[in-house]
Amino acid sequence: MKKSIYIIILTIFSFSCKEIPTKKNKTVILKGSIVNYDQDTLYMGNVSSKFMLFKEDIQSFPLQDKTDFEYRFELDKPTYFQIGRTFLYLSPGDSLVVNLDTRDRTYASFSGKGAEANNYLRNVPYPKGGSFWGDRDISSKIKTFEDMPEAFKQSIDNRMLELNGLTNVSEDFKRLEKARSKFDYVNSLNNLFYLYYGKVRKGEMTQEEMNVKIEEANKYLIPFKKPFLDDFNDTNYLQLEVFQSLLYSLKEKDFKTIHELPALNTILQDYLVTNELVNTLKFNGYSNQIGDQLKEGIQEVTNQDYRAVLQNLQAEYETITKGNPASDLTFTKLDGNTIKLSDYKGKVIVLDLWATWCGPCMKEKPFFEDLEKVYHRNNNVELISLSIDTEKVWRGYFEKNEVVGNQLQINRSQLSDYKVAGIPRFFVIDKNFNIVDVFAPLPSSGELEKLINKYI
8 A cells, every 4th residue: 555655656746847848939139239320220131031932021120329229029940131231140049239330241240149150150251242252361362263273262261160160050050151151162263253354454454355264264163163062952052142143053054064063953943933033023023025924934833932922923013014003102201291192193193213322323313303394394294203211311412412303202111012122213103093104214215205295
C-alpha cells in the first residue's frame, strides 16, 4: 500500500515538474536615430518579400525631431530589411540600438541583441557600383584585367575572414552572406567597364578599343569566375541584391555555355519572366500589347506564387486604363489649405509628378511650364505641378524659385492606386473625371500637347 502511494506521489510530482513551453518572443525593437534625413517618417522595406515574392511590405515609423525613433513590430522568421541604403538582418526577439546616416551604410552602427549580423552588413558592397570595385584600396592597384582575379580574391578573403569570425549569427545568415561574397566576386569581374572608362573619358582609348579589350578580358576571366558559380540554383539567393544583378547573366545562353553552367531551375526561370513583366508595367504602364504579354506570362509561369503575382497585376493595372474612373487625391496648397483632384472635375486635368531630387523631372519642368503658358487662359484645362517632396522641402524650393502655374504637394503614399514606381510621370484625366492616360507622354516630346488637345 505504502509502495503504491509512493508511486502515485512520484508520478504526480514528475508531471508537475514538466516545463511549460515558453512562448517564442517575436517582437523586434529598433531604437535609435538617423542623420542627414529631412522627413518626419522613416520607411523600412522588407527586402525578402520584395525580391522573392514581389510584395511591397513597408513599415513606417515616426521620427521625433526628424532624427529619433523607437519602433516595435512582430516578426515570424529572420528577414532582410532595408532603410535607405542600409541593409538589416532582423530575427524574432532582436532588440537593437541603431544609428543611421543616409549618406552611406558604412556610417551605421548597431548594438544590442542582433547587432553582430547588422554591423557586418554595413560593409556589403554596392553591386551597381561594381561590387568590389568600390574598395578603392584594392581596385586602385588594378592596371590590367590580369590583375583583377588576385586583387578581388583579396576582397572576398577579407569578407570571409570577417564573416567566419562572427559568433552570434545563425548558420543560415553565414550561408547567405558567403553566397553574396561569391556573387560579388563574379560581379566585380563582370564589370570591366570600371577598368577602362577613365581611359575612354580622357581620350586615351576609343570606345571600339575598349570593346575589344573587354571581349579579350572576358575570355581570360572565365576560369576565375566558374568556381564561384558552383551553387546558384537556390531561390533564397533572390534576397541578395547582387544575385538580382547576376541573374540576368546567368539566364543568357552564351554566358552559361562558355562557363559550362547548368540551366536555371524552373522557379528562377519563372521569377525572371515575372520580374520582366513587373518592371515593364512599372515603367511603361499598361497597354493592350503589355496586356497580351501578361496573359502569355500567366500561361507560361508554372510557379503558383508568381502566377498569382501576374494575375493580381493584370487586375490592378486594368483599373487605371483609359475610361476607368480616376481615384481621388488630396493635395496641399502653398497657402496651407487642401484641395482634391475631383475639385477640378469638368476640366481636362494634366498632372506633372515631380520632385526636387529628380534630375529628369527638372529637365521636363520648363517644357511643362511652356504648356502652362499655352493653356493659361483656357478654362477647359487645368495643369497641375504635383510635388512628391516632403512639404518642408517643397515649400523651401519655392522660397528660392518662382511659382509658375498651379503648384501642389502630396504624400507619395497616396499614389499607390496609380502604381507610381518612378518619376517623372504625367497623368491626363478627362472632363468626366475618367482616365485618359496615367502614363502620358513627356512634355518635351510634343505628344502631351496633342493628347490634351484631343480632349479639350
